[in-house]
Amino acid sequence: MSATEATGTPPEGGVPDNPRPRVSVALATHNGERFIGDQITSILQQSRPVDEIVLSDDASSDRTIEIVEQALSDHRAARGVAPELVVLRNDPPLRVTANFQQALERSTGDLVALSDQDDVWHTDRIEQLSAAFADPAILLVFSNARQIDATGADLGHDLFTALGLSPAERSRVESGRAFDQLLRRNVATGATVMLRRSLVDLAAPFPDAWLHDEWLAIVAAALDGVALCEAELTDYRQHDDNQVGMQRMTLRRKLRMFAQPRTDRNRRLYLRAQSLATRIGSIPAVSGAYRAAAGEKFLFEEARQRYPESRVLRAVPILQQVVRGRYERYGTGLKDAVRNLIQPV
Structure with a gap:
């Protein structure tokens, strides 16, 4: 069963002079209290604030949800405003792909940023990724990331290096042949992804054999809607409890x-x-x-x-x-x- 809670400050009425896309964060968690504080803080410190956080929690037995709720409460108290928060509690757990699908389907933003529970976003992540969607053909954009360890120390290489992303693979994506590339292997890591909410409706339900990020990327690629951002916009944490990680391909x-x-x-x-x-x-x-x-x-x-x-x-x-x-x-x-x-x- 899933219970739903919604808290936060709704947007004021009226239409702004320069309307901008509403941005949601799809955050999937499971016993993430060890790192979730750093992650939620980095989300709240974005130069382009997010409008909504949908937290889909897989039967956590620790303080994961409490930490997120407290962080938003403190942010609201300090600044007078905070993103809307939707909490979805899953018991029994849905596992990674279905958990992310649930968070994505409940998101109401025009754009949705995927979020793991143990990373740290650079302050301009939302600002830089959302700029890619000025092109109406783009359905999904993914970026590079800095690889860090459990303590936050730089591992000395970036995510694309860890993936072994070759010049030929990069060229396929950048030249509009992302579908050709993703038939070979996936190179879009979910922790770095932002997508249009409309893509979720095209891709759902996510097949059991696929991870959520891989499936969303190849569906977007089948519609020639994938873009690559070279910037390192996330500190992608590698530790002993990663559900899905990316160690360097030595x-x-x-x-x-x-x-x-x-x-x-x-x-x-x-x-x-x-x-x-x-x-x-x-x-x-x-x-x-x-x-x-x-x-x-x-x-x-x-x-x-x-x-x-x-x-x-x-x-x-x-x-x-x-x-x-x-x-x-x-x-x-x-x-x-x-x-x-x-x-x-």
């Missing part, structure tokens, strides 16, 4: 991936491709070329599912997929083929 981590069993990964990729191929056709504005590409992506993942257990017997079907160019168009290239060849079942 050589050691890359090599370890080759030793991981392939069964679970291939199954997950297959289910994601199946969802995409099925759902993409229900969005009228998606081009026939993108629908066909989603279908080809599914055929590629279906072929991966059928690879024999024997590495020797796997070699021929993997080579066939390489020759057809599917690893290049729908995977991460030759290294993905080698990974499929040598991984244990």
